[in-house]
Amino acid sequence: MMHEMIFAGFGGQGIMLMGQLLAQAGLEEGRHVSWIPSYGPEMRGGAANCSVVISDEVIGAPVVQKPQLALAMNLQSKERFEDMVAPGGRFIINGSLVPDPPRRSDIRNYVLPLSDLAVDELKSAKVLNMIALGAVFEATGAVSEESIHKAMDFMFGKKLARRPDLAALNRKAFQAGREALNKAARA
Amino acid sequence: MSDKVLLKGTEACAMGAILAGCRHYFGYPITPQTEIPEYFAKYMPEAGGVFLQAESEIAAISMVYGAAATGRRTMTSSSGPGLSLKQETISTLSAAELPCLIVNVARGGPGLGCIQGAQSDYFQSVKGGGHGDYRLLTLAPNSVQEMMDLSILGFELADKYRNPVLILSDGVIGQMMEPVGIPEAVTFFPEKPWAATGAKGRGKNLINSLYLDAARCEEHNRHLQAKFARIAESELRYEEFDTEDAELVLVAYGISSRIALSVKNRARAEGLKVGLLRPITLWPFPSEALRKLADRVKGLLVVEQSAGQMVEDVRLAVCGRAPVAFHGRPGGVMIQMDDVQAKVRELLAGEA
Structure with a gap:
């Protein structure tokens, strides 16, 4: 089984870190993983995306060309990656920032109010990527929930130990993303 | 918990160098290799070594010349345009028989090109980007693990043959993260009785590449060529699938x-008889292995992120025994698997 994913949005939305977290979760399971950023003259507010592969086999090209799952956190990302999603794949769109409806009917589209959830419900724009991670997790099942928590511990354990409030907020955000995806899937 | 850690290719390369005992890094920033100097800036002081951001690429490679002459493990890194600047001193390092590691995290060229990964520095790497009859042992990693392993091996081979070793990587391998198993630090370092360490109590050691007497220059060239022949015989590395x-x-x-x-795996799944030969050393080049394959296959297909450079060496090796096709894409845009797959189908259909 090979999960090929692309996460895209504005620089500063935490997309790169979210991709690394998912790759780390795959590593926790002893799977083959790769993460590669789009790197250009990037800056906060510019476009950013990363490809993540989690696989039971050796990974060939790390730059994903036909993702089974893509996440578009802004309109620019939707326009760029919508056509790339493999037929039958999943496309998560941040409906808070993307006014345009999904165009393709041969993939499963999930329009989720990710930014609104962060700002209005969780009162923190910073947890946007954790909400998105929850949605991606729910949509792919690429790794177990336990591995996600292990990866969070590995990457932010020291910081979160000093800030239990942030650890709780991250967990809440992750769950909010899962619920949003499920709600959209039922609709 | 896995015993591997997620690292970027550039970080793995720098970490490997420290594990290999490199304590002298000189460099100048350029994308997509800047995490190498960044890593050394952070960790070289902890390792008791020297990180120095030079005033230019030329200064950096000249500092490498100095550190190598004292017998220390030393390196520099850059990307295409920076490598072009370093070529004069790379030729001189090889002529003066100084070991060092040079890393090229290649980007799209020519000129300043773009900052995305490419493979268009092959000619420069293996055909002598600098002047004179010299060779660089050239290693081509294809994973983050190999960025670390070949960095360590590079120092060992450089010392063994007293010649610079080049790692020809690219922006994709340099920027991607993969799990890496971290080996033990190197503890054996060869003696370097030739090094300029102070001549008290012994004869002087002269590190030099200038032979004004042509006959002596020829003699030195013959000595170097004999060494390159030993490298070609002993250090060839490649894999076949x-x-x-x-x-x-x-x-x-x-x-x-x-x-x-x-692409090979997809083709096999379709029942197509496709194999892969992957050179790990670009010089020495697996010419003999390619020749043997050419005698029994219907054709070869060279795939490069360039307009076609290594393909020339493949054609030289095969020498008309089998048709050699090419699929490449220059300028830093990734080759699409579908395109290579289509080419594979087309070639096999045409020859069946």
């Missing part, structure tokens, strides 16, 4: 070899 019964063999190195491996 599914070549035993292959009708078409893909030939690719570095990032392209990963794309080629995926």
